[in-house]
Amino acid sequence: MKHDNKLRQTGKKQNIAAMVVLEGALWALVVQFTSPFYQLFVRQMGGDDLAISLVSSLPALFALVTLMPFSAYIDTVPRKKPFVARMIFIYAMLLPLMAATPYLGSFKIPAFILLIALFNIPLLAYTVGWQSFFADILDERERVMPHARREMMKNYIQGIVSVAGGFVLSYICVTNAQKITTYQILFIIAFVFAIMQRRVLVKTDDSHVGDKAKKKMLSVSEMVKMAACELKKNKGFSVFLIMLFVFQIAANMGSSLFFIYVVNVVGANEFLKNTLDFVGVMLFGVTATFWGRIIQKKGSRFTSVIGYYACALSPILLVTWNNTVGLWINYVISGLFAPPLHLGMFNDMLEQVPEENRTFNIGIYNTMMQVAAFIGPLLGVMVYRASTIEFALILSGVLRGVGGLLFHIRYVKGKKA
Numbered sequence: 001m002k003h004d005n006k007l008r009q010t011g012k013k014q015n016i017a018a019m020v021v022l023e024g025a026l027w028a029l030v031v032q033f034t035s036p037f038y039q040l041f042v043r044q045m046g047g048d049d050l051a052i053s054l055v056s057s058l059p060a061l062f063a064l065v066t067l068m069p070f071s072a073y074i075d076t077v078p079r080k081k082p083f084v085a086r087m088i089f090i091y092a093m094l095l096p097l098m099a100a101t102p103y104l105g106s107f108k109i110p111a112f113i114l115l116i117a118l119f120n121i122p123l124l125a126y127t128v129g130w131q132s133f134f135a136d137i138l139d140e141r142e143r144v145m146p147h148a149r150r151e152m153m154k155n156y157i158q159g160i161v162s163v164a165g166g167f168v169l170s171y172i173c174v175t176n177a178q179k180i181t182t183y184q185i186l187f188i189i190a191f192v193f194a195i196m197q198r199r200v201l202v203k204t205d206d207s208h209v210g211d212k213a214k215k216k217m218l219s220v221s222e223m224v225k226m227a228a229c230e231l232k233k234n235k236g237f238s239v240f241l242i243m244l245f246v247f248q249i250a251a252n253m254g255s256s257l258f259f260i261y262v263v264n265v266v267g268a269n270e271f272l273k274n275t276l277d278f279v280g281v282m283l284f285g286v287t288a289t290f291w292g293r294i295i296q297k298k299g300s301r302f303t304s305v306i307g308y309y310a311c312a313l314s315p316i317l318l319v320t321w322n323n324t325v326g327l328w329i330n331y332v333i334s335g336l337f338a339p340p341l342h343l344g345m346f347n348d349m350l351e352q353v354p355e356e357n358r359t360f361n362i363g364i365y366n367t368m369m370q371v372a373a374f375i376g377p378l379l380g381v382m383v384y385r386a387s388t389i390e391f392a393l394i395l396s397g398v399l400r401g402v403g404g405l406l407f408h409i410r411y412v413k414g415k416k417a
Helices: 002-032 034-042 051-074 080-137 141-170 178-204 220-233 235-265 268-296 300-320 324-351 358-386 389-416
Strands: none
Touching: 002 034, 002 080, 002 141, 002 178, 002 300, 034 051, 034 141, 034 178, 034 358, 051 080, 051 358, 080 141, 141 178, 141 268, 141 300, 141 324, 178 220, 178 389, 220 235, 220 358, 235 268, 235 300, 235 324, 235 389, 268 300, 268 324, 300 324, 300 389, 358 389
16 A cells, blocks of 8 residues: 555656646747847837847846745745746736737837836746745655756757747848748747646646645835845855855856857857857757756755856856857857756755745845846946956956855855764
């Protein structure tokens, strides 16, 4: 009887893991059929540079304003799955509206930008809610491989869609009208994938997760006090966030500079840049499960340190070996060592986040990541304008190395403890 129960439990966990990967693949399709084409769509509709910049900045602003309230709200619901399914439904319903904006005359560009910003709210709420839901349905050791396979699928999809989409828009669509129609079709396809994604999520078994006690929704001042209290109470999580913030600022410093350097200094054309991006994400996909097994054996702290150091090497290697051969080596190294960084960091976060008020603390983590993503590129450009792009990239690499060293010290101290 015990053996039969164990087999049933194992089969149940495997089914949950498979649903997690499938739902993640559909989510990746929704994202890849929309976000890479926002700026191009706005440009084809006649948007100016201000409109292009708002495509990036307005969604980030909306995200920062709404992330913590959503995180606090998720902790008040007895079950996470209905909330996550509701967020998928909301952003699915916005996709046909985005596709319809070219018919709005003079309002088409502001309407599209506003819809992108609104779309980002349930998408981010889905992300926070899903992370908490994922932590509920699978135990710590059971999470690693499903998450690795989910990331693998995401990167395969990213590579294939970007290459296929770029080919269609560059060589098959000739006129502006044809390109706009293609973007509209992509948004409608994303809508279909979102509906499928919601269906898979709803079918994911969470019956073994008990209802959480219902809590009251906090006011803004209460959320600020609670965030301070949580960080003070959970020192391990606080130290993790501080070190990660240092690293993420440095990582984001080089993100925009990397593109400028590769195109303007090294001289990579669009075809070479797209090919390099494709190779990078495909290598991520191929090696994701390998690094997932390393995390299971060695732990997320050990594995993520490898990723932090490899990330620190990238901008320094770019500057010191700035030719086509150096570019290929850089992208290969990045593709091979991005999985330990991303998988290790995510699993490290879930291990550090306390059980009590889990979603709220995950919200703190995501808010910190958004702030770093906002500050880092601006800081990188400031350093670049005050000195040279080479100095800015090397500084980014050195600061990434400092962040990696902090995590290395934490890992060594943790082993001795």
